[in-house]
Amino acid sequence: ASIVVRRAPLRHLAHVDGLRAVACAWIVTAHYARRPVGDGLAPLLGRAFVPVGFFIVLSGFMTHYSAARKPMQTGGDFARFLVRRVGRILPLHWTCVLVQFLLGASLHYRLNLL
Numbered sequence: 001a002s003i004v005v006r007r008a009p010l011r012h013l014a015h016v017d018g019l020r021a022v023a024c025a026w027i028v029t030a031h032y033a034r035r036p037v038g039d040g041l042a043p044l045l046g047r048a049f050v051p052v053g054f055f056i057v058l059s060g061f062m063t064h065y066s067a068a069r070k071p072m073q074t075g076g077d078f079a080r081f082l083v084r085r086v087g088r089i090l091p092l093h094w095t096c097v098l099v100q101f102l103l104g105a106s107l108h109y110r111l112n113l114l
Contacts, residue, residue, distance in 0.1 A: 010069060020058060023051035 029041075030048035063085070072078050 010066065013065075016058065016062070020055070023054050023058075026051045027055075 026044065027048055030045045033041075033045055067081060070077075070081075072081060
């Protein structure tokens with residue numbers, strides 16, 4: 001007799017989506033607010049590094065959450081995981097860099113690297 005072990009499907013973490021939405025709104029508002037929106041929000045907008053750090057921690061959690069359910073017993077399994085992960089991230093990254101570069105050029109922004 002053999003024992004069949006079935007893993008439960010990953011649950012969608014709706015509360016994590018809610019936290020991500022709050023952090024995203026905080027970051028976008030901090031980037032695009034031309035002047036403080038009243039005295040109540042000024043302290044929050046000045047601390048936009050907080051949700052950025054939160055996104056980094058959340059990204060690590062979600063990566064582990066999705067990968068921990070999949071057995072990686074060989075180096076090849078890990079290599080496939082990395083290739084899939086990089087394959088999902090890099091195209092979007094380079095697309096955003098290109099759009100920002102073209103948008104900046106069309107609006108006549110100077111590229112100051114120093």
